[in-house]
Amino acid sequence: MSQADWLSHLLKMITITGQLEVRCAYGAPWRVAWAKSAAHEIPYHVVLKGRAVIEDPETKTARELAGGDIVLLPHGAAHVLHDGSGRAPAPTHESRGSAGWMLSQNDSRGEHLDMLCGRFFIEPPHDRLIRNYLPTNLVVRALDGQGDAHVEAASSHLASLIGLMRMESAGDKPGGGAILNALSSALFTLVLRAASESAEAPEGLLAVAGHPRLAPAIAAMLTDPTRAWNLADLAHLCGMSRATFMRRFQDKLGRSAADLLTDIRMSLAANELKKPAVSTEAVAEAVGYQSVSAFRRVFADRMEMTPGQWRRLAREGEQTRTAHN
Numbered sequence: 261m262s263q264a265d266w267l268s269h270l271l272k273m274i275t276i277t278g279q280l281e282v283r284c285a286y287g288a289p290w291r292v293a294w295a296k297s298a299a300h301e302i303p304y305h306v307v308l309k310g311r312a313v314i315e316d317p318e319t320k321t322a323r324e325l326a327g328g329d330i331v332l333l334p335h336g337a338a339h340v341l342h343d344g345s346g347r348a349p350a351p352t353h354e355s356r357g358s359a360g361w362m363l364s365q366n367d368s369r370g371e372h373l374d375m376l377c378g379r380f381f382i383e384p385p386h387d388r389l390i391r392n393y394l395p396t397n398l399v400v401r402a403l404d405g406q407g408d409a410h411v412e413a414a415s416s417h418l419a420s421l422i423g424l425m426r427m428e429s430a431g432d433k434p435g436g437g438a439i440l441n442a443l444s445s446a447l448f449t450l451v452l453r454a455a456s457e458s459a460e461a462p463e464g465l466l467a468v469a470g471h472p473r474l475a476p477a478i479a480a481m482l483t484d485p486t487r488a489w490n491l492a493d494l495a496h497l498c499g500m501s502r503a504t505f506m507r508r509f510q511d512k513l514g515r516s517a518a519d520l521l522t523d524i525r526m527s528l529a530a531n532e533l534k535k536p537a538v539s540t541e542a543v544a545e546a547v548g549y550q551s552v553s554a555f556r557r558v559f560a561d562r563m564e565m566t567p568g569q570w571r572r573l574a575r576e577g578e579q580t581r582t583a584h585n
Contacts, residue, residue, distance in 0.1 A: 266469050267453055269482035273527050274390070275383040278304075278444025280361045280437075282377040283429045288343035288370030289350060292377070297336030300387040302380040304332045304447065305341065308426050310373035313344040316397065328402040328419065330451055332380075334394035343371065359437030361429065376425060380448050384577075385563050385570065386527050392515070393465040393523075400454045418450050465520075467512045473498050474509060477517060485524045486548040491517065526562045529555070533567055534574045540567050 284292065297303055305314070307329045314331055315322045316339050324344070325331060333339060342349070350368035357363065361378075382390055402418035425443050428436050456470035468474045476497040481489060494517055495505035509517050525547040532543040544555035560566050565573070 266475070266479045266482050267449065267456070269479075270465075271449060273482075273524070273531065274386040276380050276445060276448050278378060278380050278441055278446075278448060280376055280378040280425070280429060280440040280444055282362045282364050284373060284375040284377060285363065285365045286343075286352070286373045286375075287350065287366060287368030288373070289345045289347040289368065290352075290366060290373060291340065291342040291349035292364075293340045294338060294377075296338040297333070297379065299336065299391075300382045300384050301336055302332055302334050302382065302390070302448075303336065303339075304330065304378055304380060304444075304451075306330050306376040306422055306425065306447075308374040308376065308422065310371060310375075311344070312341050312373060312375060314397075315340045315342070319396070323397070323399065325399070326401075328422070330400050330402065330418065330422070330447070332398040332448070332451055333396065334390050334398060335396045337396055341375075343373065345370075357432050357436075359432065359440065361437065361440065374426075376429060378444055380444070385530050388563075389523055389527050393513070393520070395464055395466075398451065398455055398466075400451050400458065402454075418447075418454055421447060421450060463512065463514050465513065468509065471508075471512055473500065474505075474512060477505070477509065478520075481517070481521050481524055485521065485528060486546065488548065489517075489521060522558060523562060525549075526559055529559060529567070530563065530570060530574075533571050534578075536575075543567070 284290075294303055305312075305325075307325045307327055309327045311327070312325045313322055314325055316337055318337060350366040350370075352364050352366045354362050354364045400418065402416075402422055421443060425440060425447070428440050428443070452466065456466040458470070465478070469478050477494040480487075480494065480497055491502050491506060494509075495502045498505055500508070506516070513520065529543050529547045532538055532546055533540070538546075540556070541552045544552045547555070549555035549558075556567055559570075563570060
């Protein structure tokens with residue numbers, strides 16, 4: 261079983277698209293404020309050149325970003341980016357290109373910043389899976405030149421991707437908007453890969469996936485989620501005793517293996533419930549439940565709606581999308 265492909269299995273289950281919204285070209289002093297995002301949106305920022313300070317007003321935390329740094333905010337928290345000087349920002353002026361994204365500039369001659377800002381969109385109801393298992397802020401660095409070959413390869417790929425995004429956003433060529441959005445989607449995957457391979461992988465899914473002893477359990481649950489996994493099976497895959505596995509998994513993930521397996525199954529169930537011809541009983545069986553009443557109870561507990569309510573919501577969303585196209 262390939263441990264390395266846990267990410268493909270996750271992203272096959274969760275549809276994520278990306279969109280570049282603003283390219284910022286500022287001289288210091290400058291300041292950009294982002295309001296809290298909707299539940300199914302993840303803002304991202306790519307510092308191409310210069311430096312920026314990102315602040316979370318809620319947690320009162322600040323972090324300096326440098327050229328090559330990429331930050332994702334999986335919980336969609338409100339945040340502020342600025343040059344760090346504390347001075348009043350220079351006025352900005354905006355222009356919109358034919359591709360749909362905006363160029364925001366100022367006329368200040370201070371230290372220069374070049375930054376791409378956009379967001380990822382997660383198909384509901386999978387946003388809860390992302391919020392529960394990814395950190396509030398996720399920062400990775402393209403080409404830091406440190407660490408082992410795997411980490412350097414991931415960051416090298418990120419650097420190449422950012423280079424393409426820089427070139428496409430610098431011009432106004434046919435297809436530029438579509439290319440940038442496609443590159444944004446790839447950016448999400450590469451950031452998650454680089455973060456999981458980093459020695460400083462944050463708590464949550466990335467920390468478990470990047471842990472050589474625990475990774476087999478994540479791979480197994482994502483590859484074959486309908487199997488009747490128990491703690492003894494998963495511990496055996498990881499070469500640990502049941503008690504050691506439980507403790508280490510909980511420490512790294514912040515939740516139990518059973519919690520993660522249930523959430524994976526409910527996300528799969530949400531996808532299956534979108535299919536009108538598939539009964540709730542068939543969906544329950546497909547995701548590992550012999551009892552449809554037990555499935556309904558767990559689905560309602562995790563998704564905060566019944567399978568029937570989710571079906572109706574998904575159908576209405578599809579009708580709305582069809583009407584807009």
